[in-house]
Amino acid sequence: MTEPVRLSKRMSELGLCSRREADEWIEKGWVRVDGVVVSVLGSKVLPHQKVTVERQASAEQAQRVxxxxxxxxxxxxxxxxxxxxxxxxxxxxxxxxxxxxxxxxxxxxxxxxxxxxxxxxxxxxxxxxxxxxxxxxxxxxxxxxAVDKEYLVRVQYTRPGKLPESDLKRLNHGLIMDGKPLRPAKVVWQNEDQLRFTLREGKKRQIRRMCDMVGLKVIGLKRVRIGGxxxxxxxxxxxxxxxxxxxx
The missing domain is CATH 3.30.70.580 (Pseudouridine synthase I, catalytic domain, N-terminal subdomain)
Known part of the structure; x- marks a missing residue:
């Protein structure tokens, strides 16, 4: 038998709202489960139960910027x-x-x-x-x-010569950070001193740390796209x- 889950978590899974919003709506009496208003925080539901929200909730959400x-x-x-x-x-x-x-x-x-x-x-x-x-x-x-993010990164190589092709491949896939392999990225040269990074994750100071691992010093970093x-x-x-x- 499927285990019940918190109503706010289920609403988030259904894409209705965030958990924080769900708690606000539950307290205001704007949420129904199988047609019955549920206004107690922490209430649980089964996955097959139908969750709906009142029109006021949708109207309030539409005003959010x-x-x-x-x-x-x-x-x-x-x-x-x-x-x-x-x-x-x-x-x-x-x-x-x-x-x-x-x-x-x-x-x-x-x-x-x-x-x-x-x-x-x-x-x-x-x-x-x-x-x-x-x-x-x-x-x-x-x-x-699954939303990717794109960055233009101006770099300076701190070792003799130029960045080896093998290290560029490692930037794309093969680096380990905080004990875990990083997800595959797309890293290409934009010009002689600038790389274009496309990532699907966002660890703290990830690009700077990735560059440091292959001897690149980041001079400037600019995010130019998030998804579409x-x-x-x-x-x-x-x-x-x-x-x-x-x-x-």
Whole structure:
């Protein structure tokens, strides 16, 4: 017999929302199991039971925003740390990109629960996703995420000669980090001092550590794409809304 699971976990598995959102909706009485309202946190359901949400939940979710920011150097992705400001402080009416094509109007309430869906180191720049939508956060940083991320990485070889072809192959597949083999990556030369990395995972400072393993020093790192969404012409320090037609 199949074991029951927490209702919030089941809602996340079904792609209805994040677990945090699920708990909020359960408390508000917006969730039904087999047609019956369930408002007790921690309630469990069987996989065959039908889970539905009230219209208010869908309406609230539709108002949640996802913002694309071109993060400059010197800002941290999440909470403020070591005197450095979080990237979210850059999101305001004045810093919105003039060429943003969405009709959405900015309101300070959009900053509430706006969290980074994936990190970008303090000394890295480029595309950072900030979202209020738990479904997008799960899609980008969930354990089973299949969304790839693309980076331009300026490097300097610290050993005599040039990077051997065998070490370029190791960057693509063959390195071990934190005791585990890294997933296959796609790493190619963009020009004589710049590599293009495409990854499907995001360990802390992964690219810098990968480069260090083969004698490369990272001079600059810029994220230019997450799944189907590109940084494009978005200026440094400015932001825009994710368009309705864009999908990660």
């Amino acid at each position: 996802t913002i694309l920011l071109n993060k400059p150097m010197g800002y941290v992705s999440g909470q403020a740390e070591d005197g450095y400001k979080p990237a979210v402080v850059l999101v305001n009416e004045q810093s919105r990109w003039a060429e943003d094509q969405t009709e959405m109007r900015f309101h300070p309430r959009q900053l509430k629960s706006l969290v980074p869906a994936g990190r970008l180191d303090i000394d890295s720049v480029g595309l950072l996703v900030l979202t209020q939508d738990g479904r997008i956060a799960k899609q980008l940083i969930g354990e089973d995420s 969404v590109k940084l494009g012409e978005l200026p440094t320090g400015q932001w825009r809304y994710l368009r309705p037609d864009e999908k990660f």
